[in-house]
Amino acid sequence: xxxxxxxxxxxxxxxxxxxxxxxxxxxxxxxxxxxxxxxxxxxxxxxxxxxxxxxxxxxxxxxxxxxxxxxxxxxxxxxxxxxxxxxxxxxxxxxxxxxxxxxxxxxxxxxxxxxxxxxxxxxxxxxxxxxxxxxxxxxxxxxx
Amino acid sequence: xxxxxxxxxxxxxxxxxxxxxxxxxxxxxxxxxxxxxxxxxxxxxxxxxxxxxxxxxxxxxxxxxxxxxxxxxxxxxxxxxxxxxxxxxxxxxxxxxxxxxxxxxxxxxxxxxxxxxxxxxxxxxxxxxxxxxxxxxxxxxxxx
Amino acid sequence: xxxxxxxxxxxxxxxxxxxxxxxxxxxxxxxxxxxxxxxxxxxxxxxxxxxxxxxxxxxxxxxxxxxxxxxxxxxxxxxxxxxxxxxxxxxxxxxxxxxxxxxxxxxxxxxxxxxxxxxxxxxxxxxxxxxxxxxxxxxxxxxx
Amino acid sequence: xxxxxxxxxxxxxxxxxxxxxxxxxxxxxxxxxxxxxxxxxxxxxxxxxxxxxxxxxxxxxxxxxxxxxxxxxxxxxxxxxxxxxxxxxxxxxxxxxxxxxxxxxxxxxxxxxxxxxxxxxxxxxxxxxxxxxxxxxxxxxxxx
Numbered sequence: 001x002x003x004x005x006x007x008x009x010x011x012x013x014x015x016x017x018x019x020x021x022x023x024x025x026x027x028x029x030x031x032x033x034x035x036x037x038x039x040x041x042x043x044x045x046x047x048x049x050x051x052x053x054x055x056x057x058x059x060x061x062x063x064x065x066x067x068x069x070x071x072x073x074x075x076x077x078x079x080x081x082x083x084x085x086x087x088x089x090x091x092x093x094x095x096x097x098x099x100x101x102x103x104x105x106x107x108x109x110x111x112x113x114x115x116x117x118x119x120x121x122x123x124x125x126x127x128x129x130x131x132x133x134x135x136x137x138x139x140x141x142x143x144x
Numbered sequence: 145x146x147x148x149x150x151x152x153x154x155x156x157x158x159x160x161x162x163x164x165x166x167x168x169x170x171x172x173x174x175x176x177x178x179x180x181x182x183x184x185x186x187x188x189x190x191x192x193x194x195x196x197x198x199x200x201x202x203x204x205x206x207x208x209x210x211x212x213x214x215x216x217x218x219x220x221x222x223x224x225x226x227x228x229x230x231x232x233x234x235x236x237x238x239x240x241x242x243x244x245x246x247x248x249x250x251x252x253x254x255x256x257x258x259x260x261x262x263x264x265x266x267x268x269x270x271x272x273x274x275x276x277x278x279x280x281x282x283x284x285x286x287x288x
Numbered sequence: 289x290x291x292x293x294x295x296x297x298x299x300x301x302x303x304x305x306x307x308x309x310x311x312x313x314x315x316x317x318x319x320x321x322x323x324x325x326x327x328x329x330x331x332x333x334x335x336x337x338x339x340x341x342x343x344x345x346x347x348x349x350x351x352x353x354x355x356x357x358x359x360x361x362x363x364x365x366x367x368x369x370x371x372x373x374x375x376x377x378x379x380x381x382x383x384x385x386x387x388x389x390x391x392x393x394x395x396x397x398x399x400x401x402x403x404x405x406x407x408x409x410x411x412x413x414x415x416x417x418x419x420x421x422x423x424x425x426x427x428x429x430x431x432x
Numbered sequence: 433x434x435x436x437x438x439x440x441x442x443x444x445x446x447x448x449x450x451x452x453x454x455x456x457x458x459x460x461x462x463x464x465x466x467x468x469x470x471x472x473x474x475x476x477x478x479x480x481x482x483x484x485x486x487x488x489x490x491x492x493x494x495x496x497x498x499x500x501x502x503x504x505x506x507x508x509x510x511x512x513x514x515x516x517x518x519x520x521x522x523x524x525x526x527x528x529x530x531x532x533x534x535x536x537x538x539x540x541x542x543x544x545x546x547x548x549x550x551x552x553x554x555x556x557x558x559x560x561x562x563x564x565x566x567x568x569x570x571x572x573x574x575x576x
Binding site: 302303304305306307308309310312313333334335336337338339343344345346348349352353368370371372373374375376377378381 | 446447449450451452453454456457477478479480481482483487488489490492493496497512514515516517518519520521522525
Binding site for chain 1: 521564566568
């Protein structure tokens with residue numbers, strides 16, 4: 001996929017450092033490149049719901065923010081993305097541990113970008129899929 | 145819709161009071177009854193993303209948790225719900241204010257419950273729809 | 289919602305009469321107005337799947353085409369809609385009878401339209417919900 | 433993934449041969465194995481919509497039926513699947529040609545199966561992705 005802003009890594013870094021909800025949650029930016037992004041999260045008690053498993057809202061925030069970052073790697077300097085809709089399947093519940101998320105752009109159009117994003121629990125060499133989602137994003141001009 | 149646990153309000157209250165991620169976010173339980181639930185949230189800076197609008201993860205947590213509570217009103221004492229999947233359309237962005245969410249059970253089956261959940265910004269008598277989602281939940285037995 | 293093409297009924301009628309897959313299926317256009325559309329279908333053996341219930345593809349085609357028509361009522365003369373994505377919950381199965389579908393525009397933006405569409409079995413005064421979906425559509429210019 | 437019915441290929445073949453809507457549409461069963469299924473379709477004029485591109489209902493029927501067949505490969509003799517919900521992103525439109533669909537089970541649970549299904553246009557060695565969907569299915573007992 002084509003890069004249209006050579007400083008895209010700085011833009012992606014800003015998307016993490018300047019978003020209070022993301023900083024507060026503890027979501028960490030990992031690798032990123034044209035059309036993909038990876039993130040990590042250490043699950044702590046504040047991420048849980050009443051029955052002791054991680055809240056769907058945490059998993060969703062992780063797949064959503066990582067998907068947005070993956071799409072952002074392909075934007076021109078005067079463009080930004082807005083999530084129009086997404087769908088997430090929650091496949092397994094966890095109570096703690098280290099989570100890894102990877103998002104990949106499935107289709108990059110002039111007006112619409114579609115991204116897939118999946119989060120797994122990583123433990124040694126094991127990698128268990130927890131949730132997978134598909135995101136539709138609208139490409140907007142900053143001056144519109 | 146039929147109530148199968150006369151103490152369902154206590155169960156719903158517990159779903160809010162005992163979920164650290166929800167308490168931390170500031171989500172407040174409002175009215176609930178058989179097949180529906182309402183919640184409120186005062187948007188504060190920590191709920192925002194890098195561009196100053198409320199994070200999709202916050203809106204999604206709100207519609208998800210309220211949907212789960214709406215379904216919980218219909219559970220028997222030995223049952224609980226697990227979200228299998230959901231889809232959310234984000235319709236408008238806001239930077240602050242008071243949010244109201246209402247979730248209604250669309251279909252209550254023996255094994256599967258489908259819930260619709262929508263969040264609006266309320267300002268005086270105005271009510272502007274921000275996001276709407278559909279949730280599929282699995283009915284599980286506590287002793288299984 | 290605002291009409292931007294006073295001949296919108298003719299455009300909608302064309303969407304039904306000129307689509308071979310729709311004519312072949314037997315989908316009938318009912319009422320339509322700004323932001324909504326209704327359709328009907330008599331279920332026949334050719335609409336069924338191997339276990340004798342109506343095929344998900346038939347229900348989906350019905351909610352999709354009706355949703356597209358509802359959005360079309362709001363288009364200007366030089367615009368048309370393309371479905372970007374949709375999600376459907378199948379709530380009940382039927383083996384025959386008369387189906388009714390109604391689609392309503394939830395949000396009409398300059399670039400994106402979101403439509404809800406639901407199909408029911410009608411029998412006398414009874415109306416049983418079979419499927420409900422949410423559709424995201426892209427507004428395109430004919431000359432682009 | 434584990435086979436629980438050694439005659440699963442016969443069951444899958446029946447799912448195609450005995451479904452009138454599928455026979456009528458011309459959907460052909462290709463390869464299948466534990467947790468996956470492939471199908472093919474030659475696009476003809478009756479599959480089109482008013483603007484000459486293939487109808488979303490055709491693409492959806494293809495991904496849905498192939499997804500159901502992929503899940504069916506994992507069922508025991510006394511079990512069957514019912515689609516609870518699905519979401520499809522339509523990525524590109526085509527006016528004709530040969531379509532290929534492949535569905536893979538993403539998670540096979542005791543009660544819920546999640547399947548991904550994608551359809552491409554094949555032309556020589558080129559393979560262009562047209563649509564991709566995620567399906568949630570409920571595992572049911574025939575005698576229930």
